[in-house]
Amino acid sequence: MRKEIANYIELIIRIGINIQKGQILVVSAPVETFEFTRKVVETAYKFGAKEVVVNWVDEVCGKYRYIYGADEIFDNYPKYQADMMKDYAKKGAAFLSIYATDPEILKDVDQERVARAQKARSIALKGYYEKAMNNEVQWCVVSIPTDAWSKKIYPELQGEKAKEKLWNQILSIVRADSENPVEEWNKHLTNLKNTMNYLNSMKFRKLRYRNSLGTDLEIGLPKGHIWTAGGETSKDGVYFVANMPTEEVFTLPKKDEVNGIVYSSKPFCYGGNLIENFYLKFKDGKVVEAGAEKGEETLIKFLDSDDGAKYLGEVALVPYDSPISNSNTVFYNTLFDENASCHLALGQAYPVCLEGGSEMNEEELKENGVNISMVHEDFMVGTSDLEIIGITEDGEEILIMKDGNFCK
Structure with missing residues (x-):
């Protein structure tokens, strides 16, 4: 195994998950990643894991299920799988997801079936999702190249050459090719924290977005909102990094105070389908109009997932001049594309982004303007000419981002 890949695995276990001695690790991984996943398992044990449980998934078999399965199965999710996740969460396990899919694996299947299955899940x-979004457990999402994903990004390259190029991109982006990756990550997390502290000190009331795509959007922020970045701390006091890579500083919007229009800057992959060049128009927080050049049916079905899917749940700032953006690559993978671009998310908000939010029940969160939903999906809006202005409680306007980058 390449030294850089071994470095990456160690970063995942030490920095991403930050596995604790005697802790259980639950890994979800595509079957195609078996060699990498086996090494992750071994490394987790070496750093003190009590047990490592692997849940294998095969997206090709999943596609066959959508094509040939009986219609009634898409309204049900196996109880034993849900019970397993909740049970391990109660035991204080950490959760790692290796997210590496074919961006268009489900483009030819019945989208109604996909939407129903997603809702049931x-x-x-x-x-389990509530525990993860409240940081009650450690969790981390990472990606590695697969044949189909690599071919989608680099269609001009054949087989292993495409995969090798994507490996090189990923290893550079996650700083695994540096002389001391752990030290580099600690420096990076410190820089993110400094930006986070600045935004928290300003206590902005609103954010205004504008760019040449046509985006003209105003987003209200609730009183007591908290910007967070880089790492999180679990209920047991363990610091972990939920996304590798991560370049974002994020908070939650006030549910009913989003108005205007926003245009996507990168494709949005949802349910094995690509949605491209789309727009969303908001009034009093709710999407009242939407359209897309490609994948509009998928977009509309997602917006109909539940009432909360039509409202924003996350506001994330990412400098345009960042390692992922500078690669000039569209990854067709939310984990990477969202960290190359300022982005927003439709659906569930993170309660940890509101003072006292982790201790609030669902009704209390709603009363404080927090969006509640079964879904949470990021989409990219950042461009090289994006301007974001922060508006304080007394109406002062402060330029936060110009030409896609932070002003401070």
Whole structure:
């Protein structure tokens, strides 16, 4: 195994998950990543894991299920799978997801079936998702190249050459090719924290977005909102990094105070389908109009997932001049594309982004303007000419980002 890949695996276990001695690690991984996943398992044990449980998934078999399965199965999610996730969360396990899919694996299947299956899964796993979004457990999402994903990004390259190029891109982006990757990550997390502290000190009331794509959007922020970045701290006091890579500083919007129009700057992959060149028009927080050049049916079905899917749940700032953006690559993978661009998310908000939010029940969160939903999906809006202005409580306007980058 390449030294850089071994470095990456160590970063995942030490910095991403930050596995604790005697802790259980639950890994979700595509079957195609078996060699990498086996090394992750071994490394987790070496750093003190009590047990490592691997849940293998095969997206090709999943596609066959959508094509040939009986219609009634798409309204149900296996109870034993949901119970397993909730049970491990109660035991204080950490959760790692290796997210590496074919961006268009489900483009030819019935989108109604996909939407129903997604909804059933979200309902069944609600308890687990609530624990993750409240940082009650350590969790981390990472990606590695697969044949189909690599070919989508680099169609001009054949087989292993495309995969090798994507490996090189990923290893550079996650700083695994540096002389001391752990030290580099600690420096990076410190820089993110400095930006986070500045934004928290300003206590902005609103953000205004504008760019040449036509975006003209105003987003209200609730009183007591908290910007967060880089790492999180679990209920047991363990610091972990939920996304590798991560370049974002994020908070939550006030549910009913989003108005205007926003245009996507990169494709949005949802349910094995690509949605491209789309727009969303908001009034009093809710999407009242939407359209897309490609994948509009998928976009509309997503917006109909539940009431909360039509409202924003996350506001994330990412400098345009960042390692992922500077690669000049569209990854067709939310984990990477969202960290190359300022982005927003439709659906569930993170309660940890509101003072006292982690201790609030669902009704209390709603009363404080927090969006509640079964879904949470990021989409990219950042461009090289994006301007973001922060508006304080007394109406002062302060330029936060110009030409896609932070002013401070």
